[in-house]
Amino acid sequence: MMQEILQQTTWQEWLGVCFSVVQVLLARKNNSNNYLFGIAGILLSLYVMFFAKLYAEFTLNLYYLIMSIYGWLYWKFGKKQKETAISETTTQEKFITTGIVMGTFILFWYFLTQFTDSDVPVLDSLVSAFAWAGMWLMARRKIENWVLLNMSNMIAIPLLIHKGLYLYSILTAFLFIVAISGYLEWRKIIKSKNVTVAE
Template sequence: MMKEIILQTTWQEWLGVVFSIFQVVLARYNNPKNYFFGIAGILLTLVVMFNSKLYAEFTLNIYYLVMSIYGLLYWKYGQHKDEIEISKTNTKEWGIVSLIVLSSFIIFYFSLSNFTDSDVPIWDSIVSAFAWAGMWLMAKRKLENWVLLNISNIISIPLMIHKDLYLYAILSIILFCVAISGYLNWRKILNNRQNA
C-alpha cells in the first residue's frame, strides 16, 4: 500500500510539499525569506490541485501566490519603508476576517456547486475560506493568522485523504503542528517587544 502511494505521487506533489514545509518553518521563525519557498511550493501545488479537481484549493493557491508576493513586500517595507512588526488583530481587522471567511465560502460553494465537477464543494469551500482569511492576516503579520490557518489545516487533512493526496494530508498535519509552534513563537516575540 505505502509503495503504491509513493509511486502514484507526482514529482510536483513531492516538491510542492517540501517547499511548503520550508516556507512554514521559516514563517514560524518570523523570517521574510519564507515567501520565496512559499512561491515555489504554490506554483507546484497549483498543478496538483487542478489535476485533483480541487478547484477552490486551486483558486486559493492563486490567492496564496498573490498574497505571498504582497506579504514579502509588506513584511520587508510595510507602510513606513521599514520592516513591519508582528501585531495583534484589531476589531476592524476581525470584521474584515469575518467578511473574507463568509464571502469566500459563499462564492466558492456557489461556483463549485454550479460550474465545476467538484465532488466536495462544501469541504473544499470551507478549507479555502479560512485559509484566505489566515493568509490575509499573515501578510499583515498578525499573530492570529496561525489560528485561522490551523482551522483550515485541520479540515484539510481528511479532504486530502479523500482525494488520495496523502503527501498533502501529511503536509497539513505538519502545518498544523508548526502553526501551533508559530503562534507561540510570534506571541513570545510580541510580548518581548511590548515588555522592552
C-alpha cells in the first residue's frame, strides 16, 4: 500500500510539500522569510491541484500566491516601514473575516457546480473559504489566522485522501498540528508584549 502511494506521488508533490513544511515552520517561528518558501510550494501546488480537478483549491493557491507576496511585504515593512506586530483581530476585522468566508464559499460553490466537473463542490469550497480568510489574517499578522486555517485543514484532510493526494493529506495533518503550536506560540508573544507595555 505504502509503495503504491509512493509510486503515485509526483516529484511536484514531493517538492511542493517540502517547501510547504519549511514555510509553516518559519511562520510558527514568526520569521517573515516563510513567505519565500511558501511561494515556491504554491507554484508546485498549482500544477498538482489543477490536474486533480480541485479547482477551488487551485484558485485558492493563486490567492495564496498573491497574499504571500503581499504578506511578505506587509510583514517586512508594514504601515510604518517596520515589521508589523502580532495582534488580535478587531471587531471590524472579524466582520471582514466572516464576509470573506461566506462570500468565497458562495462564489466557489456556484462556480464549481455550474462551470466545472468537480465531484466535491461543497467540501472544496469550504476548504478554500476558510483558508482565504485565514491567509488574509496571517498576512495582517492576526493570531486568529491559525484557527481559520485549521478549520480549512480539518475539511481538507479527508478531501485530499478522497482524491488520492495522500502526501498532501499527510502534509495537511502536519499543518494542523503546527497551526495549534503556532497559535500557542503567537499567544505567548502577545502576552509577553502586553507585560512589557504594562511595565
